[in-house]
Amino acid sequence: MQYDNPQALLDHAQSFAGSTLGELCERYKEQVPQQLLHKKGWVGQFIEMILGATSGSLAQPDFPDIGVELKTLPIDEQGRPLESTYVSVVPLIDIQGLCWENSVVRHKLMHVLWVPIVASREIPIEKRQIAMPFLWQPSVEQEQTLKQDFEDILDHVSMGGIEQVDARLGEILQVRPKAANSKALTDAIGPDGSTIKTLPRGFYLRPQFTKHCLQQYFTETQV
Incomplete structure (x- = not known):
């Protein structure tokens, strides 16, 4: 599906607001999984499919023609993010x-x-509801903080300190292990500059930050 501009994509996404995942699956002839333990990425992939995202796992925005990335955001009934948001793999070599x-x-x-999707654990998957989608771009200050976090993390990686990097580092961006299991190891720079084996890592946005983005959007729309 081609979009001429971000607003056209937003209009399409907002047409799903209020629908449940079960209703959308029925409309698009998809099967709702019984549980997400082994299908953790299913919700995001399903939303990508119905909106026509084209990038898949490529290292570019989901809608490259208009430069927009799609992120589903699980929230509770009070609008609070339930988890950190994956952005991309951390390069380790x-x-x-x-x-x-x-x-x-x-x-x-x-x-x-x-x-955003109201997705508290006690809500059955098919009953989870799409809240109002919105477009977001970082402010100058937010991009500066993101850049600082990114550079701090990369400094640790380049100096062979990946094993000392944990989720506490970074104001907006944090690093977390990203692997299907503990045997899925990858190459990284070791303390002495040699190559070591370690778990893959991912860049994630902290829930406090996505909560701020949500609050900012809904405050602006109520003005």
């Missing part, structure tokens, strides 16, 4: 020349379509 300006993280976060 061959990072010479990599900077904020040419990073996948920046490309993905410069324009985001947020699709």
Whole structure:
């Protein structure tokens, strides 16, 4: 599906507001999983499918023609994010020349379509409801903080300190392990500059930050 501009994508996404995942699955002839333990990415993939995202797992925004990334955001009934939001893989080797300006993280976060979904654990998957989607772009201050977080994390990686990086580092961006299991190891720079094996890592947005984005949007729309 082609969109001429971000507003056209937003209009389409907002047409789903108020619908449950079960209703949308019925409309698009999809099966609702019984549980998400082994299908953790199903909700995001389903929303990508019905909106016509084209990038899949490529290192670019989901809608490259208009430069917009799609992010589903599980929230509780009070509108609070339930988890951190995955952005992209943390590069652990061959990072010479990599900077904020040419990073996948920046490309993905410069324009985001947020699709909040009321998804508390006690709500059956088919009853989980789409809240109002909205477009977001970082302010100058937010991008500066994102850049600082990104550079701090990359400094640790380049100095062979990936094993010392945990979720406490970073004001907006944090690093978390991203692997199907503990055997899915990848190469990284070790403390002495040699190659070591470690779990893959991902860049994630902190829930406090996505909560701020939600509050900012809904405050603006009520003015």
